[in-house]
Amino acid sequence: xxxxxxxxxxxxxxxxxxxxxxxxxxxxxxxxxxxxxxxxxxxxxxxxxxxxxxxxxxxxxxxxxxxxxxxxxxxxxxxxxxxxxxxxxxxxxxxxxxxxxxxxxxxxxxxxxxxxxxxxxxxxxxxxxxxxxxxxxxxxxxxxxxxxxxxxxxxxxxxxxxxxxxxxxxxxxxxxxxxxxxxxxxxxxxxxxxxxxxxxxxxxxxxxxxxxxxxxxxxxxxxxxxxxxxxxxxxxxxxxxxxxxxxxxxxxxxxxxxxxxxxxxxxxxxxxxxx
DNA sequence: AACCAGGCTAAAA
DNA sequence: TTTTAGCATGGT
Numbered sequence: 001x002x003x004x005x006x007x008x009x010x011x012x013x014x015x016x017x018x019x020x021x022x023x024x025x026x027x028x029x030x031x032x033x034x035x036x037x038x039x040x041x042x043x044x045x046x047x048x049x050x051x052x053x054x055x056x057x058x059x060x061x062x063x064x065x066x067x068x069x070x071x072x073x074x075x076x077x078x079x080x081x082x083x084x085x086x087x088x089x090x091x092x093x094x095x096x097x098x099x100x101x102x103x104x105x106x107x108x109x110x111x112x113x114x115x116x117x118x119x120x121x122x123x124x125x126x127x128x129x130x131x132x133x134x135x136x137x138x139x140x141x142x143x144x145x146x147x148x149x150x151x152x153x154x155x156x157x158x159x160x161x162x163x164x165x166x167x168x169x170x171x172x173x174x175x176x177x178x179x180x181x182x183x184x185x186x187x188x189x190x191x192x193x194x195x196x197x198x199x200x201x202x203x204x205x206x207x208x209x210x211x212x213x214x215x216x217x218x219x220x221x222x223x224x225x226x227x228x229x230x231x232x233x234x235x236x237x238x239x240x241x242x243x244x245x246x247x248x249x250x251x252x253x254x255x256x257x258x259x260x261x262x263x264x265x266x267x268x269x270x271x272x273x274x275x
Numbered sequence: 276a277a278c279c280a281g282g283c284t285a286a287a288a
Numbered sequence: 289t290t291t292t293a294g295c296a297t298g299g300t
Contacts, residue, residue: 017281115282121298122281169296174283211283232281264281274300 001058006047007072009096015275016097016265018221020110020123021130021149033130034065035103036148038139052141067098067224075258086242087259090266097261099226104189105182106149107222108204111214112174120275128166133158155179174209181207189222197225220257229256238267 010030014022021033028043039062040052053062063069072095079091109129114122126149133150156179163172181187187207192200197219204215213230220228229249231239239247249256 111281114280116280116295117282117297118280118299120280120300124298164296167297169298170283170294171296209283213282217281230281233279234281 001051001053001055002044003049003051003058003068004047005049005068007076007095008047008049008066008068008098010041010043010049012094012096012265013066013098013100016094016261017119017268018217018261019100019102020119020126023123031144031146033146033148034106035061036135036137037061038137038142038144038146040142040144065101067101070098072098072258075255079259079262086238086266087262090262093269094262094265097258097265099224099258099261100221101224102221103149104193104218104222105152107218108178108182108189109149109155109175111217111221112178112209113168113171114217115171115209115211115214118275125166125168129163129168132162132166152179152182156183171209174207177209178207192219193223197223197227200225201228220260226255226257227253229260232264234264234267235260237271238263242267 010022011024011028013019014024014030019032019034022030025031025040030041032039032041037057042050044050051058051062076091076095079087082088110122110126113125113129117125127147130147130149133154134148137146137148138144139146155175158176158179160172160176163175168175178187182189187203192203195203200219200223201212201215204210204218205212210218213232216228216230219225220230239245249260252259
């Protein structure tokens with residue numbers, strides 16, 4: 001199944017820090033585990049990607065997952081033409097990034113794990129937790145073995161000591177607490193998709209271990225509230241070093257999260273981060 | 276081999 | 289209200 005789109009770059013998406021289970025497996029080729037499924041993607045041309053899936057699965061799952069009905073080109077073009085010099089370069093450099101519509105529970109746990117960790121380390125932890133608490137599967141198309149991300153039920157019943165053995169550090173009890181909040185219905189992720197970004201953040205922050213930054217990431221990447229604006233150490237660098245702390249996300253009201261991704265991806269490139 | 280990482284909580288100031 | 293110590297551990 002081939003998809004033609006001017007703003008769809010699998011390498012940029014894989015390195016944009018929003019998904020942790022997309023990995024390089026060959027020249028211009030990546031594997032991805034999402035929604036209990038496995039696919040491989042290959043960048044054939046700048047604007048052409050091949051996905052190892054049926055047309056039916058594409059229309060049913062992956063078209064939505066990669067947010068392919070949304071026109072990122074419109075935003076990129078306007079940022080490139082706009083008055084902000086940093087965003088001129090950032091949008092040009094990351095024009096193939098899209099905001100994925102990932103599973104909310106996976107994002108909830110993944111970004112709890114992410115705190116005070118670098119991206120390679122986050123990936124390692126998520127792979128381990130999937131191997132131990134997820135299901136072992138074999139992809140029918142490629143024959144690849146993979147492990148699904150664990151369910152809320154499984155993690156809610158996990159023992160703290162067992163999670164600690166997976167080297168998750170002090171985050172073990174945060175993970176169990178978040179999973180329990182989902183199981184009890186205290187935290188209804190589907191409701192949070194429908195309500196406002198502000199309400200979602202407020203609700204997410206009632207969970208111990210979720211602060212403002214992690215809540216914004218879950219809102220942006222798991223609930224697709226694209227007005228969310230997560231500020232981590234890299235974004236702090238952008239806001240202070242480039243904008244002298246006078247950048248106003250409200251200038252891009254309604255899609256500040258997309259702008260934030262171009263900033264995050266570009267500043268890491270400027271600093272020469274190799275991952 | 277220090278230093279940093281898509282931070283948060285709780286205590287102190 | 290704002291600032292700071294402590295956190296558990298891997299990657300660079």
